[in-house]
Amino acid sequence: MNDPKKGYSYCMSKNILVSVAWPYASGSRHLGHIGGAYLPADIFARYNRMIGNNVIMVSGSDVHGTPITVRADDEGVEPIEIVNRYHAEFLSYWEKLNIQWDNYTTTMTDNHKEVTQEMFLKIKENGFIEKNKSIQAFDPKENKFLPDRYVEGECPKCNYLEARGDQCDSCGITLDPEELINPKSKINGNPAEFKETEHYFLKLSALNDKLADWLNTKKGWRPHVINFSKSFVDEGLQDRAITRDLDWGIEIPDNELGDGKKIYVWFEAVIGYLSASKEWAINNGTPEAWKDFWLDKNAESYYFVGKDNVPFHAIIWPAMLFAYGDLNLPTNVPANQYILIKGEKASASRGVGKTLNDYLDEWNPDSLRYSLASILPEQNDSEISEDEMIRRNNEELVAAWGNLVQRVFSQYINNFDDLDTTFEYEKIDEDLLEGAKNCFITTGEMIEKVELKSSLQNVMAYVNSINAYLNETEPWKVIKKDKKRASAILHCAITSIDACATMFTPFMPTTSKIVSDAIQKENQNSWGINEIKKGAPLKNIGHLFKKFD
Structure with a gap:
C-alpha cells in the first residue's frame, strides 16, 4: 500500500x-x-x-x-x-x-x-466430467422436464416452504429438486413427477x-x-449434473446426450x-x-x-x-x-x-453509496429502513462532513484577503495532521482485509476529530485578532479535509472529487496527505448533500 x-x-x-x-x-x-x-x-x-x-x-x-x-x-x-x-x-x-x-x-x-x-x-x-443417469422433475401436464428453478417445495433441512429446486434461500444449502418435500411445478402448481434422464456430471466427489x-x-x-464451506465439504461432496433438459442455454460441445439439452x-x-x-x-x-x-x-x-x-x-x-x-x-x-x-x-x-x-x-448517488456502506452486512444480516438511511444522510453526511467542508471553505473564502501565509503550525495542528496520516494507514489496512464498514467509520471518526479541532481553535474568532494564527488553523483544516476527500473517494467518488478539485495543491498523492498551496484561492462548491425532511 x-x-x-x-x-x-x-x-x-x-x-x-x-x-x-x-x-x-x-x-x-x-x-x-x-x-x-x-x-x-x-x-x-x-x-x-x-x-x-x-x-x-x-x-x-x-x-x-x-x-x-x-x-x-x-x-x-x-x-x-x-x-x-x-x-x-x-x-x-x-x-x-x-x-x-x-x-x-x-x-x-x-x-x-x-x-x-x-x-x-x-x-x-x-x-472430472462423465455421463450418468439421474432423475429430474417432470411436469406431466406440460409434458416436459422442469429446470430446477421451475420446482419449489419445502426445504428438507430448515423447512422453509419456498425453497427452490437448486437452493434454499433461507439456510443456503444447495439442493436437487428430488430432495424437496412436496415439490411442485412453478408453471401450474401441480405436484412434480420424476423421470430418469441422462446428463453430464461434474465429479465433485473426486x-x-x-x-x-x-x-x-x-x-x-x-x-x-x-x-459453511468447510462444513459443506466435510459432509462429502456429491457429483452434480452440469447439463439440463433445456432449450435456452449454451450448447454442449461434442454432445453425446442427444438433442434438447x-x-x-x-x-x-x-x-x-x-x-x-x-x-x-x-x-x-x-x-x-x-x-x-x-x-x-x-x-x-x-x-x-x-x-x-x-x-x-x-x-x-x-x-x-x-x-x-x-x-x-x-x-x-x-x-x-x-x-x-x-x-x-x-x-x-x-x-x-x-x-x-x-x-x-x-437520492444523490453518493448519499446512497454512503448510507449502504455504513450498514454493510459483512458479518451478520443487517436490517435497513429508509428512516435509518435518512438519519445517516442528515446527521453524518450533511451535518458532520458536508457542514465541515462548507464552514471551513466559507471561512477561508470570506477572509481570503486577510490570510497570512507566513504562519507556523502549533502542536494541536500537527496532532491533527498526524491523525490524518494514521487514518490513511488504518483505513487502508481495513479495506485490504475487506472490512469496509469499519474503514468508513474510521474516516468518519477523523471527520469528527476535525470538527472537534475547529470547536477548540475557533478560527472565526481568532481571525479578528490574530490573522497569522487563524491562517494556520484554516490551512490545517483544509489539509485535513483534503485528506478526508481522498479517503472517502472509494466510497463517494463524485462528491470527493468535487472537494479535492476545489483545493489547489503542491503535489497530488493518490493515497496520502497532500501539501496545500499557501495563499491559493478555494473554489466555492456550495452544499455537497441535501437534507431529507
Whole structure:
C-alpha cells in the first residue's frame, strides 16, 4: 500500500482480479444486491487502483438463468426480450451509481460460449466430467422436464416452504429438486413427477479432499464463509449434473446426450469471470493480458457475492478450477450476509423492498453509496429502513462532513484577503495532521482485509476529530485578532479535509472529487496527505448533500 507520509508506494504493485456476482437479467435490482456485492466490490477496486495495484473488475448479466425463462413464460415473450430489457436497466444502474467496471458484459457473447465450451472439454478430458443417469422433475401436464428453478417445495433441512429446486434461500444449502418435500411445478402448481434422464456430471466427489486441504489453508476469511464451506465439504461432496433438459442455454460441445439439452447455468455462469477477463484483454488490444490475473501465482482474486452464492464460489468454482488445472484459485470470497427489510431478505423476485430505481430517483448517488456502506452486512444480516438511511444522510453526511467542508471553505473564502501565509503550525495542528496520516494507514489496512464498514467509520471518526479541532481553535474568532494564527488553523483544516476527500473517494467518488478539485495543491498523492498551496484561492462548491425532511 502507499505510505501516506511520503505519498508513494513502498511495495511492488500487485495484479488484483475483482470478480462480482453476475445478476440474472430477469428483474429490477434492489438495495440488497448493491450492498451485497456491487458497492463493496467497487470500493475495494477503487482503493486498490488508488494505491497503485493493477486491477480489473469484471462481471456481467447472466442471461441463461432459469429465472429469465420463468419471467418470459409469465409474460408470454421470448427470453431474449427479458434479457435485453434488464441488461439495459443494469447498465443504467452502474452509470448512476458510478460503479467503475473494467468489463461488464453478458453470458450471451461468442467469447463466453467459446471459453465455457473449452473449459467443459478440458475438465472432461482431465477425467472430472462423465455421463450418468439421474432423475429430474417432470411436469406431466406440460409434458416436459422442469429446470430446477421451475420446482419449489419445502426445504428438507430448515423447512422453509419456498425453497427452490437448486437452493434454499433461507439456510443456503444447495439442493436437487428430488430432495424437496412436496415439490411442485412453478408453471401450474401441480405436484412434480420424476423421470430418469441422462446428463453430464461434474465429479465433485473426486475433488473433495483437494478442496478440504485448500480450505484449511485459508486465513482471514469471514467466519460464516469458511465455516459453511468447510462444513459443506466435510459432509462429502456429491457429483452434480452440469447439463439440463433445456432449450435456452449454451450448447454442449461434442454432445453425446442427444438433442434438447444444454450446459446448465450454475456451471456456466461462474466461468464468466474467466471469459470476462479474456474479453477485457481483447477489447484493450492486449489479448494475453488476462494471464496476469489468472496464471501469475502472485496475483490475487476476490469474489464479491451474497451469502447465498457461497457454495458456488467457495466450493464449486474452486473445484472446477482444480479440475481444469493451472488457473488461480480465489484469494478470498468476502461474501456479505443479507440486507433485511423488516426482518425479511430483500428480494427482487418476491417484491420485498423498493427497486433500485426508486432510490436513484430520490437520492444523490453518493448519499446512497454512503448510507449502504455504513450498514454493510459483512458479518451478520443487517436490517435497513429508509428512516435509518435518512438519519445517516442528515446527521453524518450533511451535518458532520458536508457542514465541515462548507464552514471551513466559507471561512477561508470570506477572509481570503486577510490570510497570512507566513504562519507556523502549533502542536494541536500537527496532532491533527498526524491523525490524518494514521487514518490513511488504518483505513487502508481495513479495506485490504475487506472490512469496509469499519474503514468508513474510521474516516468518519477523523471527520469528527476535525470538527472537534475547529470547536477548540475557533478560527472565526481568532481571525479578528490574530490573522497569522487563524491562517494556520484554516490551512490545517483544509489539509485535513483534503485528506478526508481522498479517503472517502472509494466510497463517494463524485462528491470527493468535487472537494479535492476545489483545493489547489503542491503535489497530488493518490493515497496520502497532500501539501496545500499557501495563499491559493478555494473554489466555492456550495452544499455537497441535501437534507431529507
